[in-house]
Amino acid sequence: MSLLVLGINHKTASVALREKVAFGPEIAPRALQELVRISGVEEAVILSTCNRTELYCHLDPNSDSRLVKTWLQDFHQLDEQELNACLYQYHGEETVRHIMRVACGLDSLVLGEPQILGQMKLAYNQSQKVGSLNGVLDRLLQKTFSVAKRVRTETEIGSSAVSVAFAAVSLAKRIFSDLGRTRVLLVGAGETIELVARHLKEQSVTDMTVANRTLERAQNLAQEFNGDVITLEQIPDYLPKADIVISSTASPLPIIGKGLVERALKARRQQPILLVDIAVPRDIEAEVDELNDAYLYTVDDLQGIIEQNMATRQQAATQAEVIIEEERDHFMAWFRSLESVKLIVDYRSQAELLQQQELALALQALAQGKDSAQVMQRLARRLTNKLIHTPTQALNQAGQNGDQDMLTVLANNLKLGQH
Known part of the structure; x- marks a missing residue:
């Protein structure tokens, strides 16, 4: 699983190009439906305002993010060189940080402006209606809204006039x-x-x-x-x-x-x-x-x-960045746990398959009249060897790499650290 932001904003693109890349309310639903039909795109949200257009995507790990850029270019019939000169991309935890910063107004033309959060919520609701949200990205946006609320509550980012x-x-x-x-x-x-x-x-x-x-x-x-x-x-x-x-x-x-x-x-x-x-x-x-x-x-x-209020907002923005880093780490810990859950499920499935294969061989040997003690010893030896093969490889690799943290984790889990 991977996360992607692809977009342009007031800092990278002219008004003329931002107008070309915009997704108005009349075309956004169709665009979302097309976007999630791209191979490897699991979820999608399109944020489009006068100052930015950004695509938020949850991708299959084997997908090619270049397909999303190509789709954006083709959808709006844009010149490739002109778009590439203004386009930015974020992946993984940088995606999480960027989305949270946008929602808190830290990436806005006017630092700390609150309108962007409402615009992001509208984009989220639109994706829900279309059905382009179903898991990880949904969780990320909900987390982002709570982070923005926390920043507004705990800092002075939006309390002072800057226009x-x-x-x-x-x-x-x-x-x-x-x-x-x-x-x-x-x-x-x-x-x-x-x-x-x-x-x-x-x-x-x-x-x-x-x-x-x-x-x-x-x-x-x-x-x-x-x-x-x-x-x-x-x-x-x-x-x-x-x-x-x-x-x-x-x-x-x-x-x-x-x-x-x-x-x-x-x-x-x-x-x-x-x-x-x-x-x-x-x-x-x-x-x-x-x-x-x-x-x-x-x-x-x-x-x-x-000017006085702008200085206050700058100070608040520094505090907001600390909150965002903390909340990003929390989200990434949850996100990485999904991968570990998948690995555990896959490993257990593999172990179950090995068990069935070895049990079938043992039953076949018993049916042929072979000595039951020898059959059981062979079953235990073969099953043990196959089950410890993957952990043994991990131990060898950690030892070769000098990865003491991994060796400690493996030792604790395998109970090799107890004497």
């Missing part, structure tokens, strides 16, 4: 203990604001309003999060209602000035406002920070938080 959008929401969470009770104004409707909105939704924020120059884009974003839409010109009317303002536009000039915020604070009867400006150039005048009850943070402030 501007996440840092902005984390900052708001520090100031407002219950974000679900706040009103949020999002200024802009680009990718960063969309990520901010997603993080806010995860924190149970339900009252979001999107202000944008183009209403159509704002409406598309607001619909996804059940939010409201206003134009940039309507910000002065809405601002007194907002507890949190997060702004990220491409405007060359500030959109929110000191006077506008000052009037909003008066209307709010000096209830504080958190303003997070993650635009470059700035969307909010720097002078706003001079106002009492207005707490202004810029992208530079957030960058400092991110």
Whole structure:
């Protein structure tokens, strides 16, 4: 039995190639069925995300892993040289380590990101539905999920913000203990604001309003999060209602000035406002920070938080690697035990066959009238010689190789070490 990972990721391949190698949900079931039909492939899982495509396989010991690579190349009609330049492979215990590192976010574009674990679980569920999991690989994936949970519990790998959008929401969470009770104004409707909105939704924020120059884009974003839409010109009317303002536009000039915020604070009867400006150039005048009850943070402030948190994640990643090594060793011990069980079964079967053969010869000799004592002595001698042949060979080989550990194990099991 052997384990294999075959794949490409954001570190080895361009976006263009990753798109070619991807397995969308509409083709993944068929691909899995084809993959396990390859000679020697016992089990298979396909993990396909925007940053990686990886094939996890449990192979028969006599199989050729090159057949899996050829299948991948043919399935997507890829250029062999282009694929080979980006492809990586892991075998045996390196496969176990790699899969566990991926699940824990240690191999991700953003260190420690949690989304990959959910994507891996979806891939696992898909393989279960198709029927491409039935033993060793199934056990490995279940073990991997428990390892990822342990890493999340015992380290700080996912507890700190390492993106501007996440840092902005984390900052708001520090100031407002219950974000679900706040009103949020999002200024802009680009990718960063969309990520901010997603993080806010995860924190149970339900009252979001999107202000944008183009209403159509704002409406598309607001619909996804059940939010409201206003134009940039309507910000002065809405601002007194907002507890949190997060702004990220491409405007060359500030959109929110000191006077506008000052009037909003008066209307709010000096209830504080958190303003997070993650635009470059700035969307909010720097002078706003001079106002009492207005707490202004810029992208530079957030960058400092991110750098500090990144250092925390790096430290946590080191701790996670130790956990992974420990859990990998546990899994490999179980995996190797399967081989020993197979050897024991094979050896017992061989011994049973020898017993039947020698017993048949002895009965035949007795039927021919030969002396029963001689027949029994011959049976015992021949059976003993054949049964000790394999252990004797192992002892000789261990002695020739100077393998003292093997000699000790054999001596203990054969009770030769007792005097």
